[in-house]
Amino acid sequence: MTIxxxxxxxxxxxxxxxxRGIVLAAIASVVLGVGSARTAAxxxxxxxxxxxxxxxxxxxxxxxxxxxxxxxxxxxxxARFRLSWVGQSAGDLFDTISTLMPEGDPGSLSPxxxxxxxxxxxxxxxxxxxxxxxxxxxxxxxxxxxxxxxxQ
Amino acid sequence: MRLSTLPGCRRGRLASxxxxxxxxxxxxxxxxxxxxxxxxDGEWRYIGGDASHTRxxxxxxxxxxxxxxxxxxxxxxxxxxxxxxLGVSRSTPIYADGVLYTVAGERRxxxxxxxxxxxxxxxxxxxxxxxxxRGMRNGxxxxxxxxxxxxxxxxxxxxxxxxLHALDAKTGRPLDDWGTMVSLPGFPQTGVVDLLPDLVNxxxxxxSWDGAYDADFGIPRELGHITSSSPPIVVNGVxxxxxxxEQGYNQTRIENVPGDIMGYDARTGEHKWKFHVIPRPGEFGxxxxxxxxxxxxxxxxxxxxxxxxxxxxxVYIPTNPPTxxxxxxxxxxxxxxxxxxxxxxVETGGRAWHFQTVHHDIWNxxxxxxxxxxxxxxxxxxxDIVVQTTKQGWAYTFDRVTGEPIWPIEERPVPQxxxxxxxxxxTQPIPTRxxxxxxxxxxEDDLIDFTPELRAEAVEIVQNYRIGPIFNPPIERGHPSGLxxxxxxxxxxxxxxxxxxxxxxxGILYVSTLRGCRSENIVPGAAIDxxxxxKTTGRTISDFAVLNRGNFRGPQGLPIFKPPYxxxxxxxxxxxxxxxxxxxxxxPDRIRNHPALRQIEIPNTGRTSHPIxxxxxxxxxxxxxxxxxxxxxxxxxxxxxxxxxxxLPASGQYGMxxxxxxxxxxxxxxxxxxxxxxxxAAFRLPE
Numbered sequence: 045m046t047i048x049x050x051x052x053x054x055x056x057x058x059x060x061x062x063x064r065g066i067v068l069a070a071i072a073s074v075v076l077g078v079g080s081a082r083t084a085a086x087x088x089x090x091x092x093x094x095x096x097x098x099x100x101x102x103x104x105x106x107x108x109x110x111x112x113x114x115x116x117x118x119x120x121x122x123a124r125f126r127l128s129w130v131g132q133s134a135g136d137l138f139d140t141i142s143t144l145m146p147e148g149d150p151g152s153l154s155p156x157x158x159x160x161x162x163x164x165x166x167x168x169x170x171x172x173x174x175x176x177x178x179x180x181x182x183x184x185x186x187x188x189x190x191x192x193x194x195x196q
Numbered sequence: 197m198r199l200s201t202l203p204g205c206r207r208g209r210l211a212s213x214x215x216x217x218x219x220x221x222x223x224x225x226x227x228x229x230x231x232x233x234x235x236x237d238g239e240w241r242y243i244g245g246d247a248s249h250t251r252x253x254x255x256x257x258x259x260x261x262x263x264x265x266x267x268x269x270x271x272x273x274x275x276x277x278x279x280x281x282l283g284v285s286r287s288t289p290i291y292a293d294g295v296l297y298t299v300a301g302e303r304r305x306x307x308x309x310x311x312x313x314x315x316x317x318x319x320x321x322x323x324x325x326x327x328x329x330r331g332m333r334n335g336x337x338x339x340x341x342x343x344x345x346x347x348x349x350x351x352x353x354x355x356x357x358x359x360l361h362a363l364d365a366k367t368g369r370p371l372d373d374w375g376t377m378v379s380l381p382g383f384p385q386t387g388v389v390d391l392l393p394d395l396v397n398x399x400x401x402x403x404s405w406d407g408a409y410d411a412d413f414g415i416p417r418e419l420g421h422i423t424s425s426s427p428p429i430v431v432n433g434v435x436x437x438x439x440x441x442e443q444g445y446n447q448t449r450i451e452n453v454p455g456d457i458m459g460y461d462a463r464t465g466e467h468k469w470k471f472h473v474i475p476r477p478g479e480f481g482x483x484x485x486x487x488x489x490x491x492x493x494x495x496x497x498x499x500x501x502x503x504x505x506x507x508x509x510x511v512y513i514p515t516n517p518p519t520x521x522x523x524x525x526x527x528x529x530x531x532x533x534x535x536x537x538x539x540x541x542v543e544t545g546g547r548a549w550h551f552q553t554v555h556h557d558i559w560n561x562x563x564x565x566x567x568x569x570x571x572x573x574x575x576x577x578x579x580d581i582v583v584q585t586t587k588q589g590w591a592y593t594f595d596r597v598t599g600e601p602i603w604p605i606e607e608r609p610v611p612q613x614x615x616x617x618x619x620x621x622x623t624q625p626i627p628t629r630x631x632x633x634x635x636x637x638x639x640e641d642d643l644i645d646f647t648p649e650l651r652a653e654a655v656e657i658v659q660n661y662r663i664g665p666i667f668n669p670p671i672e673r674g675h676p677s678g679l680x681x682x683x684x685x686x687x688x689x690x691x692x693x694x695x696x697x698x699x700x701x702x703g704i705l706y707v708s709t710l711r712g713c714r715s716e717n718i719v720p721g722a723a724i725d726x727x728x729x730x731k732t733t734g735r736t737i738s739d740f741a742v743l744n745r746g747n748f749r750g751p752q753g754l755p756i757f758k759p760p761y762x763x764x765x766x767x768x769x770x771x772x773x774x775x776x777x778x779x780x781x782x783x784p785d786r787i788r789n790h791p792a793l794r795q796i797e798i799p800n801t802g803r804t805s806h807p808i809x810x811x812x813x814x815x816x817x818x819x820x821x822x823x824x825x826x827x828x829x830x831x832x833x834x835x836x837x838x839x840x841x842x843x844l845p846a847s848g849q850y851g852m853x854x855x856x857x858x859x860x861x862x863x864x865x866x867x868x869x870x871x872x873x874x875x876x877a878a879f880r881l882p883e
Contacts, residue, residue, distance in 0.1 A: 109283035109870065113693070113822055113849070116332065118446050118731060119744065123724040128717075128744045143753050147712075148805035148823010151753060151786055 091194035093174020095163035103164025135186035155180030238856025243339035248569035249503040251697035253854040256813035257861035263830040263840030270314030274874040277301030285866035285874030291855035304337035311857040318368035323382030327357035336425035343430035354424040375465030420453035438498035444521030445742040448725040449734025452494025469545030481532030489527035501566040514563030523740035525617030530555040549599025555621035572703040585690035589634030603629035613669035629772035634689035637665035653751035687714035694806030715746030759801035778836035780807040781820040819848025
């Protein structure tokens with residue numbers, strides 16, 4: 045039996061519960077002898093349905109409002125996105141955007157808006173949506189790995 | 197005076213332009229002291245106010261004493277002018293014969309607005325084409341052009357799909373017996389020109405193409421794609437059409453269509469002339485293209501607005517670099533007329549003079565705002581000048597008839613590139629006056645020093661980058677040094693977000709400048725090329741292309757350099773001296789309340805945002821820009837002192853304008869923000 049962190053908590057709507065879910069999944073993995081806590085957490089990836097379509101739609105609206113003065117989506121999709129972000133986590137992406145952007149007033153969006161922007165970029169790049177929103181919790185975001193494919 | 201001793205004629209290649217400039221001087225006699233600047237009769241007929249792009253209005257009802265009495269007369273909302281609301285307000289309205297006109301949304305729908313009430317009077321929408329789907333700057337319309345033809349007001353608009361429309365200003369109906377037939381569903385039978393066939397006519401790659409022209413799709417992706425991002429300008433009965441290519445930092449392939457400038461008869465829509473921005477064999481500047489790159493290199497577009505001296509029949513065109521930013525190994529040579537100011541004869545399209553502000557530009561240092569036309573007195577002599585403010589932080593100043601620099605511009609050595617295949621120009625032209633209005637490169641002395649700890653963090657950060665002077669060349673990702681990237685500062689000191697304005701009565705230039713650096717990561721183009729993307733153009737993948745804009749940031753979320761983060765700089769163009777400078781807005785809360793800065797007195801940092809400005813008889817009026825607070829300020833024109841402030845519905849963006857309607861002075865500010873898409877806020881004094 046294998047429990048992947050994200051599927052396990054897919055019905056959980058709260059960031060804290062989400063975090064606990066990942067930890068529980070990790071513990072379960074250890075108990076069941078399928079790997080260490082570290083590898084269990086690492087197995088949570090953008091391929092596991094880590095955002096909702098509604099959240100991505102909110103992120104698109106935020107992108108239109110706060111980003112399009114200087115950026116278009118082509119900068120953040122396809123090979124450019126993969127080469128920039130594969131190997132890093134949703135937390136790295138969240139941290140970069142929320143620290144640097146918008147250029148005029150970085151950090152001025154709400155944490156939920158930054159998380160929705162990350163969700164929008166994930167949708168833009170073809171990662172599957174799920175039933176739970178991506179939380180604005182750095183602990184959780186740091187456990188969501190951006191992977192080249194769902195086979196890794 | 198020998199021509200070779202003229203400032204700016206020191207390099208051999210400049211001698212020819214100076215000869216030509218002298219010729220123009222000789223053959224245009226009797227035009228002394230041509231008027232420049234100011235909007236007559238309380239009108240604002242060009243997006244930059246006048247053909248000079250001074251953004252100056254001679255109205256004086258609004259003064260320092262009553263500025264804070266200004267009320268919002270109306271708010272015109274930009275919702276519903278496209279498939280989605282545009283969150284940016286790039287278009288500055290014009291005011292002509294009692295009506296406001298602008299474009300709105302991603303389709304650049306043309307809109308007529310009642311100046312008293314903000315009511316939409318009529319709209320005009322171009323039918324959809326695949327060319328719009330291919331567009332990369334659809335929402336970048338900056339307004340409309342206007343002219344009186346046989347006593348009738350006519351609007352001229354370039355669409356995202358690169359069609360030119362001529363509309364009756366009163367009705368919004370396309371002009372009869374104007375232009376050429378466009379055989380596409382829904383297009384009007386008259387009043388429109390498809391600009392693409394004229395643009396590619398005679399261009400080698402198109403001549404060699406076997407397929408038929410597809411007016412819906414445009415030219416094949418293998419050859420390129422083109423749009424526009426500014427309205428045309430109408431001068432002496434000629435509609436001068438610029439254009440715009442895909443942003444160079446998004447491109448991966450080396451071929452594209454050149455952004456040639458075209459002239460059309462304003463009365464008939466007939467094509468008059470075309471100026472080759474990439475010179476062909478036998479044309480001046482052709483020898484600045486090595487490797488036969490002139491045959492297939494594209495861009496060199498004039499995406500920023502064009503200004504003019506109508507009395508002399510000259511238009512001033514700012515240009516973009518050639519195809520691809522941050523790598524130009526495939527196009528060795530200076531690459532005229534990339535990143536230049538070009539003066540053209542509006543009747544013939546012939547070149548009067550030019551000046552290349554960056555040789556072999558790979559830094560995205562396109563000339564980003566309209567050149568500003570002014571009349572000043574230098575060393576006791578009246579001088580008719582044109583000023584180009586730049587992303588590099590300089591105000592290049594020329595005699596606008598001859599192209600002669602008003603103050604010497606020196607070719608100075610610059611760092612060279614290590615990127616395989618790249619060959620940069622050994623020198624770049626550096627003005628000796630006015631002084632730079634923004635930082636020139638970055639050293640440890642420029643780093644944040646609010647506290648020793650922050651400074652130490654900043655020093656540690658920059659050790660991971662190759663920092664250096666302006667024109668610091670890129671290094672490729674994975675550079676043997678282990679450095680993350682290069683850092684080049686400034687990145688966009690003067691830029692389209694905050695157009696330069698000027699007072700034609702005093703000769704003072706008001707420059708909006710932002711402090712910033714860039715640190716693009718460049719990688720082999722093949723690693724990021726998207727062959728199936730409808731926006732991908734060209735055939736040959738570049739050895740290097742931009743992966744992303746880098747991740748260069750300061751300690752603890754603070755800017756890495758010292759403040760002010762943006763300013764307005766007033767320059768007396770009679771002397772070239774900086775008159776005053778003031779931070780744009782006030783220190784933002786995120787800095788004032790930053791945990792690392794508790795108990796520390798810091799100066800006003802200003803906002804990280806290009807201020808937008810206009811000038812009136814009595815004031816400099818300024819909004820803080822996209823990254824600023826939603827406020828409109830009045831500044832003293834001679835000192836920069838803040839004299840009054842009123843609240844805006846949202847932050848100001850890109851531009852503002854003023855006019856007098858039914859005896860009352862109005863100031864219209866482009867605004868956008870949360871729950872407010874690109875919109876217009878009109879202010880006037882109470883009755």
